[in-house]
Amino acid sequence: MSVAGKTTLARRTLLVAGVLSWIVGGAAQAQTDPLPSWNDGATKKAIVDFVQATTTQGSSTFVPPAERIATFDQDGTLWVEKPIYTQVVYCLDRVPLVVKARPELANIEPFKTVMSGDRQAIASLSMQDLEKILAVTLTGMPVDTFKAEVAKWLETARDPRWQRPYTELTYLPMQELLKYLRANDFKTYIVTGGGQDFVRVYAERVYGIPPEQVVGTAGATKYAYGEDGKPFLTKEPKLLLNDDKAGKPEGINFMIGRRPVAAFGNSTGDREMLEYTKTAGGARLAMIVLHDDAAREYAYGPAQGLPDSRVGTFTQALYDEARKNAWAVISMKTDWKRIFAWDP
Known part of the structure; x- marks a missing residue:
């Protein structure tokens, strides 16, 4: 190989090495970034x-x-x-089960509104109404039963948007x-x-x-x-x-x-x-x-x-x-x- 050929080959080798170094260096930097998102x-x-x-x-x-x-x-x-908060969704979903166990709640607010299925009316419930629902749907059961019910609900419940x-x-x-x-x-x-x-x-x-x-x-x-x-x-x-x-x-x-x-x-x-x-x-x-x-x-x-x-x-x-x-x-x-x- 001529001197000119050897020089060209050397330049190509250096160029390839430089590109590889840039790629590897960039990949390493990406891997070490603790907050890539x-x-x-x-x-x-x-x-x-x-x-x-x-x-x-x-x-x-x-x-x-x-x-x-x-x-x-x-x-x-x-x-x-x-x-709305995920836990509130869980509690609203539990209202029919609670009303089935306690039928007297069917005609008492805010449970009556939830049972109506009127989404606009449900969305308008006051914080005091929601507190009443949470109090009834989150208590009165063994802790282990509650945990099992929440875990089961999370497996099937879906966010309405996504x-x-x-x-x-x-x-x-x-x-x-x-x-x-x-x-x-x-x-x-x-x-x-x-x-x-x-x-x-x-x-x-x-x-x-x-x-x-x-x-x-x-x-x-x-x-x-x-x-x-x-x-x-x-x-x-x-x-x-x-x-x-x-x-x-x-x-x-x-x-x-x-x-x-x-x-x-x-x-x-x-x-x-x-x-x-x-x-x-x-x-x-x-x-x-x-x-x-x-x-x-x-x-x-x-x-x-x-x-x-x-x-x-x-x-x-x-x-x-x-x-x-x-x-x-x-x-x-x-x-x-x-x-x-x-x-x-």
Whole structure:
């Protein structure tokens, strides 16, 4: 081979090696990105910077693993809460069974409205009406029976918009965030206004969060013995903890015993949890999800001129407080490449 031929071959070899290096390097970078469903930007950077700051040995912002507590609201933060909370759908679906067992409820509101099947009337039920329904459909049964019924319902129930199981409506970026935090020795908790027993049925399977790390609205239970002499617990119609608004930090103190260093929410119900987390000393991260993507999910506020909502209300006052107190606002539309795992 001539000198010119050898030179051309060498150049080609270098070119191929360079291309392969670029491809391999890009693939490696993609594999090491802990948050691939998040768009690059200030929000994603705030998460990564926080994790690095709190886990780097010798740093002034280092947080010992035992103190790495991260709390997440569920409805509207980890999964879809529109058009109505999943647990409320479950309770509405249970009304016919309850009325069958207690026929006197058929002519009593709000059970009469639910039994009518009038969707518009059902959607107009007040919070007080819904509380009555929840009280009747979530109590008066053994805890194990309740868990089995919820698990069975989740297998067949489908969301009306996407016709998928409710447990498939979790946000992929938040699932990645949960895994990223746990990979860095954070303990992740769900702190929800929803029923504690309800969420515990699926939290470990869906989010990787065991039942003992779910803090929610909790009712009393009563210890008793069955005819076979075996003990069991019955769900009682008595409220122990309303895990919403100020009840969230109260529940965190009661159930966890440590103040979070990171907290994530999406509505006025999460305000106090974010305050409680962010105002403590040291490195802290508070983030709040803004639903501003009607095409891929929903858009509601009324912050930033978005439509008002009874479910997951995010007021302009809350938005302004977030900006003032350096809570990062997560824009679904801007910050998330994908919303669901089954998105194309």
